[in-house]
Amino acid sequence: MIAYVKGTLSYIQEEVIIVDVGGIGYEILCSNPYFFQTSLNEEVKIYTYHHVREDTQALFGFKNEDEKNLFMKLISVSGIGPKSALAIIGSVDIPEFVAAVEREDDKYLTSFPGVGKKTSRQIILDLKGKLTALFSISDTREQSESNTSTQIELKETQEALKALGYTSREINDITPQLQKEKLSNTDEMIRKALSLLMKN
Numbered sequence: 639m640i641a642y643v644k645g646t647l648s649y650i651q652e653e654v655i656i657v658d659v660g661g662i663g664y665e666i667l668c669s670n671p672y673f674f675q676t677s678l679n680e681e682v683k684i685y686t687y688h689h690v691r692e693d694t695q696a697l698f699g700f701k702n703e704d705e706k707n708l709f710m711k712l713i714s715v716s717g718i719g720p721k722s723a724l725a726i727i728g729s730v731d732i733p734e735f736v737a738a739v740e741r742e743d744d745k746y747l748t749s750f751p752g753v754g755k756k757t758s759r760q761i762i763l764d765l766k767g768k769l770t771a772l773f774s775i776s777d778t779r780e781q782s783e784s785n786t787s788t789q790i791e792l793k794e795t796q797e798a799l800k801a802l803g804y805t806s807r808e809i810n811d812i813t814p815q816l817q818k819e820k821l822s823n824t825d826e827m828i829r830k831a832l833s834l835l836m837k838n
């Protein structure tokens with residue numbers, strides 16, 4: 639198991655980052671590689687999960703140990719593979735996710751990419767009661783509903799930007815900034831996104 643990789647962040651692509659460690663470039667799959675944009679050509683420490691199968695090996699990277707721990711729990715769920723788990727990690731608020739599992743909130747869980755009702759029920763069945771020891775829980779339902787709404791609006795905004803001709807790379811580059819904004823609807827988020835894209 640490769641627990642983490644520490645070296646110079648030498649390259650960022652649409653789905654991966656490359657970290658140079660003593661002249662060896664480690665290709666690491668990330669949910670949003672452009673989160674690390676500000677650390678390009680600087681030393682970074684990326685928490686990793688080394689996924690090994692008969693036909694492939696891959697390193698999955700995370701911003702912190704909480705993300706990595708949740709990823710490992712998610713891939714233990716029947717029907718969720720590493721890429722699906724990574725997609726969830728890319729848009730998750732961990733305390734809210736844990737709270738949603740504990741209260742069996744299908745609406746929240748199905749807001750994540752690739753998670754339908756069947757997978758949502760499997761997440762609850764496999765993980766309920768197993769996450770609370772690892773992560774703190776926010777028990778504010780209103781906050782959870784707000785986060786769910788924001789995820790839906792973000793997804794709609796990303797689709798609208800693609801329809802306008804922007805590339806996935808350009809959209810991913812501004813997504814972290816959009817997530818920090820307290821925007822009340824999709825129209826406002828699209829306007830903010832276009833403003834950010836014009837500056838870049």
